[in-house]
Amino acid sequence: MKNPKEFNIDKFYEKYRSGPKIFKKRDALEPSFIPDELPHRDAQIQKVAELTACTLLGDTPPSLLCYGPTGTGKTATIRYVSQKLEQQCTEDKPWWIYINCSVVSTPYRILAHIYNRISGSEKIPPTGLPKDIIFKKLLGILDQKVQSICFLVLDEIDMLTEKKKGTEILYDLTRLNENLDYCKTSVIGISNKLKFKDYLDPRVLSSLGQEHIVYPSYNADELRDILNERAKIAFHEGVIKDDVIPLCAALAAKEHGDARKALQLLRKAGELAARAQNKSVTHKHIDDAQNDLEEDHIVEYIKGLPLQAQVVLTAIFLISKFSPDHIITSGDIYGIYSELTQKIPGVRRLTERRISDYINELDLAGIILTNLKSMGHYGRTKFIKLDIDLELLENIFMEIDKFQNVLNYKPVLLQLDKVKIKNNIFKKLI
DNA sequence: TATCCACAGGAAATCAGGGTGT
């Protein structure tokens, strides 16, 4: 606000209230919203329904794996079927326990999470007890309180296989039934990675991989149907201009057909329109929304990074800022990172090995680009380039107190003749 | 053609910090 005196907050609210209304029910665009219809997922719904129907007769359904990229309706179909199934059950309703393995990521916590969900009150402490004790406690409570089927829905199950301990817990979960008398469990795994199965222990695969359902990405037409459906619920009539939804669908289809992203885009566009007090959501709002979302994502990610990773990124930033044509290698980054640890209070200097992992993480997140190259006698290293806007990055760092005094620090390493000469050789070699 | 640079990145060990029951 350049001139605060011009802003009258009471008038603003008044105007806001009497202004155009965009949203009727914004929640309908949230990922957690389960609509009455799930377009283009009939085949998957049918299969889940068929496999779980035996619950109605008191039988134990087989374990099940759902594969598909993000935003293809995996979790939604499971929740959808679970609601319908619940309506059909007259007595002994099945339990559904959802676990997001990227949040609840360790064996201990998964067992504790299930236990706490069922018990409702008696909590298992977040740490401290041996795992096998928890396992026995869990068996006890399952038999005691859950006299029917208990579905364990493991969302993002692929996160577990990244650590070897993860597969252990999957094995434990799949053989829960062997130790249960009254209750029966059924594991439903949801994975984003198609090759997730390859990492599984054969013992786990034999029980977990009995049935699987594949979720293909949505194409632009399908996304349009989904968006239309939701837009009807979420927005007031006539708010959405005709070309908006096809555009939104086309953009999301280009990005791997992710419905979650498409909905997010539509919601953001709606928010922008509402904030600007426009009567409708137009083409332009979608464009703006897309830029905003990308930037929001980057800002949020960088601010949420551990301090050490931020320092690594600062090193890359400083090189890009002061020597834009310098070809950055892992070694350069570590050198400047080391300088920075001296300048920023409270930052311990970590080993090269660890920094190498942080560089990989930044690469994975799309903040930087890396390229492994071999330069013969000059060794084999990664060439690194910043992949986001330099100014944006500077603005983000300016909001972090600890970095204030290093944003204009010119790294010593960049001025060393040794480094300069070598970099010139690199430039010729490329 | 052997050599050797400057790392990459896997595996296991270690540490600190949160906890437990006895």
Added chain:
DNA sequence: ACACCCTGATTTCCTGTGGATA
């Protein structure tokens, strides 16, 4: 107080490697 548990971050130790140069 003590022995022990689980987790996440990091260190230690290690083997592997592509290709310009001697």
